[in-house]
Amino acid sequence: MNVPQLITSLVVIAVIFHVLLIGVAYGIFLERKIAAWAQDRIGPNRVGFGGLVRPLVNLVLYLPLLPLKKLGLCADVDPDRLWQNPKGEWFTNFHFLGFGQAIADGVKFVGKEDYNPGNVDKTLFILAPMLAVLPAAIGWAVVPWGGTFVFPAMSFPSLGLEWGDTVVHFTVANVNIGVIYMLAIGSLAVYGVTVGAWAANNKYTFLGGIRATAQMLSYEIPMGLCVLAVLLLTGTANPGDIVAQQASYAYGIIPQWIALQQPIACILFFVCILAESNRAPFDLAECEQELIGGFHTEYSSMKFALFFLGEYMHMMTGCAFLTLLFLGGWHLPYVDLVLYGTDTAHAAQGYHDGGLFGMLHNSIGFPEWFLGLVGMIIKVHVFLFKVLLLLALMMWVRWTLPRFRFDQLMKLAWRSLVPLTLLILVTTGTFVFMGWQHYMWLGNGLILVIALGVAPLIPQGPPVNRRVPLPGSRFSPLPSE
């Protein structure tokens, strides 16, 4: 049993789970702010923390006074005065840019009535929100948030535990099938939506549910093929190794991010995670104009909130997946040259020989584990910053593009993305066989040329919104013969 890795994993669970939960609350806040920015409004800016704190503090301050007030003493003591300056202005009216909104929304969800309508399938109805949030809550387990660092040697004779300096990974599970794990868990998310939609016994939710199922199934195929295009370049399915390979430089200057080698696959993967997490412009599962609220119409209270928790965590996991596959994970280009020196392969193992950290280690004598910890914290922040940028991009896309029609959605997946990603796969396979991995960006140009050349030759089929004459049909407005 690798005890240092187990300790690190538990720390990661404790930290990242909270980061994700708070990230969901503030992700919704961010979404509202970005929506306001896109629509030239101000957005939520009223709710500070004072309104949340005041009842509690008043309780603590005021409760001891109550018996005295009963006896007629301290009648003029008003706890509200504590929150006012002499002019009578409330201290609690600080708005904190509206940052209390996220917490207030969460409290509101818990306070709502938890109601199961009459004709739902009760077991499945209660099970569905759990199914929605479970895959989202465990899908990020293999993401290498902070690379590796050297865990210091310790010994606990009373527990019978002892270990030397150990290289540990700042991830929950450093497994060599990590990428496949993420795809597998991510595709389980379809159950929450489908079961919830079916259990509600409502025609609109049912339509939303089968739409969501069809959409998630369809976009999983191009997604998996994009991942294959990356695996062919890296030769490993271990997320930590994929990121470590990207943390180096071609010709000593260009970061070897796979996004630069496979730009088309990167963009298509982003489209697929938009569709997988039911985000606009692919949010047909919950389009308000057609389906009331979609699959969560009949839900209320925390059960409703769990669907959104699942969706936002799914978005974050998807963005983390994109970051680790294409955008170099925790790698911050050129800054790592300053911190770790040019021997990036050795630095990725968690040792400090060159750069600023090497100087601190060799000259001043900072211990290896301390520098590793500092470096790891920087890496985690870099990773989360990239994830946040992608999240902001998703929200920007939501307020920029109109929603797809269902036939356009399915045609995009099956008639465009599947052939295109198959082409990427075949081209990448050929390039790898020829030993041209480093020239995959030229291969992408080739793919683009082939795709643009073949696209006009693909049969389009009849136009969708044509006027059907419907002779003799019962829908025909004309009288039948």
Add this chain to the structure above:
Amino acid sequence: MTMMFTPMLSQTATLAAGTQYYLPVFILLVIAIVFAITNVAAPNIAMRIWGHHRTGPVKEMTYETGMNPMHTARRRFNIRFYILAMTFLVFDVEIVFLYPWSTVFPSLHHGDPLGLQFLLRMFFFIGTSVVAYLYAWRKGVFRYD
């Protein structure tokens, strides 16, 4: 790409060799299940203790934009969704088979005689599903009008 972690084909592993990596995942799963159950159960219990619990025929009714619901939602739906599910199965299973191939194939040395064999077998394998794909296209599976 530098090959720092070359997987070895001949490496044999015992059955329980990798299980220790999955212990934290299991812990996370337990935490997630407890989290999910708590979040569903706690508001329900709180509502039973402190909240009002009124009901009535209108509140019990299925919400379909305020119209009185007609029939149940358990009805037949478009056959396309079944066909889509079957087509999905064809491709998804194909992709699952490609993952082991994609991790082993790049680790072959350039000029390895196995390389061409691996590549052509993969092309044949993809070719079979491309045939299925073209057949489905011809049959109008991807026509959503």
